[in-house]
Amino acid sequence: MRAVVLRGYGGPEVLGLEDVEQPVPGPDDVLVAIRATALNRADLLQRMGGYPDPRGALSREIPGLEFSGVVEAVGARVTMWKPGDRVMAIESGGAYAEFICTHERQLMSVPASVSLDDAAAIPEVFLTAWDALVVQGGLTSGRWALVHAGASGVGTASIQIARAIGARIAVTCSAGKIEACRELGADLVIERSPHDWLAILQGAIPSGVDVVLDVIGGDEVDRNLRAVATKGTIVQVGLMGGAVTNVNVGLLLAKRVRWIGTTLRARPIEEKAALTRRFACEMLPLFDDGLLRPIIDRRYPLERIAEAHEAMGANANTGKILIDVAKIG
Numbered sequence: 001m002r003a004v005v006l007r008g009y010g011g012p013e014v015l016g017l018e019d020v021e022q023p024v025p026g027p028d029d030v031l032v033a034i035r036a037t038a039l040n041r042a043d044l045l046q047r048m049g050g051y052p053d054p055r056g057a058l059s060r061e062i063p064g065l066e067f068s069g070v071v072e073a074v075g076a077r078v079t080m081w082k083p084g085d086r087v088m089a090i091e092s093g094g095a096y097a098e099f100i101c102t103h104e105r106q107l108m109s110v111p112a113s114v115s116l117d118d119a120a121a122i123p124e125v126f127l128t129a130w131d132a133l134v135v136q137g138g139l140t141s142g143r144w145a146l147v148h149a150g151a152s153g154v155g156t157a158s159i160q161i162a163r164a165i166g167a168r169i170a171v172t173c174s175a176g177k178i179e180a181c182r183e184l185g186a187d188l189v190i191e192r193s194p195h196d197w198l199a200i201l202q203g204a205i206p207s208g209v210d211v212v213l214d215v216i217g218g219d220e221v222d223r224n225l226r227a228v229a230t231k232g233t234i235v236q237v238g239l240m241g242g243a244v245t246n247v248n249v250g251l252l253l254a255k256r257v258r259w260i261g262t263t264l265r266a267r268p269i270e271e272k273a274a275l276t277r278r279f280a281c282e283m284l285p286l287f288d289d290g291l292l293r294p295i296i297d298r299r300y301p302l303e304r305i306a307e308a309h310e311a312m313g314a315n316a317n318t319g320k321i322l323i324d325v326a327k328i329g
Contacts, residue, residue, distance in 0.1 A: 003097035004305050006061040009049030012306035012313075020060050023094075023101040027077040030104050032087060034069040036120035036299075037095040039312050039321040040153070041215075041238060042265060046093075047309065053093045054266045064095025065265065068110060068119035069326075078104045086110040090123040090272070092265055096305065098325055105273035108280045111287035114294060121294035121320035122287075125153035127279055128264055129161055129213065132235040135275070136260055137211035141166030144209040146201065146227055148216045150186060151177035151318040154237065156295040158213055159184045161283070164291040170209060172197045180318045184295070198223045208232060218242035225251040233258040295319030 001022045008014045025031040043063045045051035053061060068088040071081050081087065087107045094100050110119040133139040133147075139162065147158040150171025162169035163185045170188035171181050181189045188204055190197040201209070208229030214220060218241025224234050225248060234257060252259060264272065286292045297317035300308040302325050312321055 001098040002302065003060065003062045003094075004064070004302065006047060006063065009047065012047070012309040014047060015063075015306050015309065017303060017305070018060070020062070020097070022099050025073060025075045025078075025101045027075040028103055029075045029101045030071055030078055030081050030087070030107055031073040032067065032069040032089075032100050032102060032107075033072045034067045034095065034098055034100055034325045035116045036069075036118075036325055037064045037067045037323045038120045038124065038153075039308055039323065040065050040124050041240065041312070044309060044313060051265075055092050062094045062097050064091070064093060064097065066090045066120055066122075066124040067095040067100060067325075068116055068122075069100075070116070072099065074104070080104045081107060086116050086119075088119045088123050089276070090127060090264060096302070096323065096325075103269055103273060106269070106276050108276060108284060111284060113288045113290075117324065118294050118296060118322070120322055121153070121296050124264070125157040125320065126161070126283065126292070127275065128237060129154050129157040130279055130283055131264070131275060132213045132237050132262060133158060133161060133167075133211055134165065135278075136262060137213065137233045137235050139165070139167050139211045143167050143211070144205055144229075145169045145211045145213065146209040146224075147171045147213045148192070148220060149173065149240070150181040150189065152215065153295070153320045154213070154215060155181070156184055156319045157292075159186050160292050164283075164286050170201060170205065174315070177318050198227055201227055211235065213237060215239075216241040218245050221245050222247050222251075225255070225257065228255065228257055230255045231257070233260065236261045237263070296322055298322075299324055 003020045007016045071085040089107045150173040168187045171186045172192035212234040215238030217239035297319045299322040
């Protein structure tokens with residue numbers, strides 16, 4: 001099968017398209033013929049050597065954390081799926097390829113209202129946003145969330161999820177992406193830089209927000225502590241702005257704040273499967289109800305994967321960047 005492999009660590013030039021051995025499903029696994037995959041910040045970090053594949057030493061390191069496709073074959077103990085089913089999922093890696101093996105409980109059906117080609121834009125960002133805001137953050141109807149990078153994949157998913165459950169949401173983003181966030185339904189959109197987003201937020205929501213979803217880290221960490229309400233929750237999902245910073249820890253104590261660090265990729269398969277099944281039950285129907293939809297900025301063929309990485313590295317996208325693995329049609 002064709003797959004994009006890392007020929008080293010560094011810039012987009014280390015991504016190479018090669019013929020590799022097709023995976024073979026185990027008893028509980030499903031072999032999926034991938035139609036499309038999608039880019040995530042973790043892919044760029046992995047390419048640069050900063051986010052190793054948790055599956056350990058592999059003969060070929062194939063990036064890619066999510067995919068959509070069609071079931072090709074199933075293991076002897078699989079009961080949930082059959083060949084021909086339209087499916088999507090998150091994985092620890094390996095989705096930049098024509099085939100992938102996934103535990104049956106990590107797969108979800110593609111909603112009837114979403115094309116197979118677009119479904120790859122759903123798993124990683126919607127599961128991440130829902131887990132951070134609702135499952136861990138406790139966001140409910142009528143409460144406020146703050147999400148940084150509101151025009152990113154996780155950001156655009158967060159806006160929709162907050163609206164769908166009746167919560168209110170403030171986002172920060174760059175100046176060129178403000179209207180896109182407003183059109184998606186964000187209640188408050190603040191230019192992140194060079195404006196003082198904290199002062200604007202505190203003026204609009206004096207009591208503070210109930211949940212913060214932060215993919216930035218760095219200097220935003222201290223501002224998050226000032227922005228969050230007493231007994232609020234900060235969920236740290238990423239560190240695009242850096243992992244080391246000065247923080248007024250006194251605010252953590254004075255406000256009795258919960259500060260949670262989380263990732264999906266390194267979790268045990270049992271945790272990922274349980275989260276996937278709950279998402280499929282509670283949130284997946286909202287796509288067919290019209291409350292949720294994948295937000296796609298652009299797409300590239302697998303052969304242009306390096307160009308896609310350059311686009312994401314330049315922060316040029318609003319929503320997801322998709323990679324077409326098989327021909328659309």
